[in-house]
Amino acid sequence: MDGQDAEFARAAMPGAHYVNHPWRIRAAEHKPAQLDAALAAGFAVPDTIVTTDPDQARAFCAEQPGGAVYKPLWNSPYTDGDGQPVQAWVAEVSPDEITDAVAACPHPFQARLAKDFDVRLTAVGTELFAVRIDSPDLDWRRRQHLLTHTPIDVPTSARRSVARYLEHFRLVYGAFDFAVTADGRWHFLECNSNGQWAFFPPPATDAIATAIADQLQKGPAA
Structure with missing residues (x-):
């Protein structure tokens, strides 16, 4: 059905x-x-933060002694220009990589273990x-x-x-x-x-x- x-x-x-x-x-x-x-x-x-504030995200990542990672909040079905599925992997992130685009929607950042x-x-x-x-x-x-x-x-x-x-x-x-x-x-x-x-x-x-x-x-x- x-x-x-x-x-x-x-x-x-x-x-x-x-x-x-x-x-x-x-x-x-x-x-x-x-x-x-x-x-x-x-x-x-x-330790985890979910935020739309770029400064808050940078501060959190800078405070993690072992570094921080970024992961998607939701497994959205994205595809590229050819219609192939695109996956956002969990990845290490440094404070200087975080841009103001974080303000567009909630983003989770987590302490790297x-x-x-x-x-x-x-x-x-x-x-x-x-x-x-x-x-x-x-x-x-x-x-x-x-x-x-x-x-x-x-x-x-x-x-x-x-x-x-x-x-x-x-x-x-x-x-x-x-x-x-x-x-x-x-x-x-x-x-x-x-x-x-x-x-x-x-x-x-x-x-x-x-x-x-x-x-x-x-x-x-x-």
Whole structure:
């Protein structure tokens, strides 16, 4: 179905078990709300500012001892002149690179962490599947052919925080990104409530697929 018919059909199934409900996905996509929820859930979160003030942005970046990064506030579907998709990667930024164009719309800036590696944690209900990601890039999504993936255990504290976070947004599924520092601390970066997972090695992919199928089969009590 297209357009209005599809919208009506989605709204007309209040008792269905979604993984996740489209409205829950939409609510959980807002990056500032994610950071607030992560802090309330007990996650460590890098110092962050969202601003339209260029001077405030420059001052924040100058104050970060390990440097700062810029990341998009929203994953907008931009394309270039040839119609090819364009992605804004997370990138290091210095105060002198920040122009007055920041005033056009809200921009997030975040303290850069001296991370040892990244973690993508896929949560399906109470089942958690975590993979350590080693990449030469600040943003590991940029050149995925250079990644190495290794299954990793989830600390008890992170398990508790994941459960609280999902409960906050009433999510069944979440793809969490963490930066892990030398002290073993998992720092919350973001959670995609509709995130991809099939790029993992087959054992992890198979386990996640089975967990999603179980959720759809068993319903909300799963």
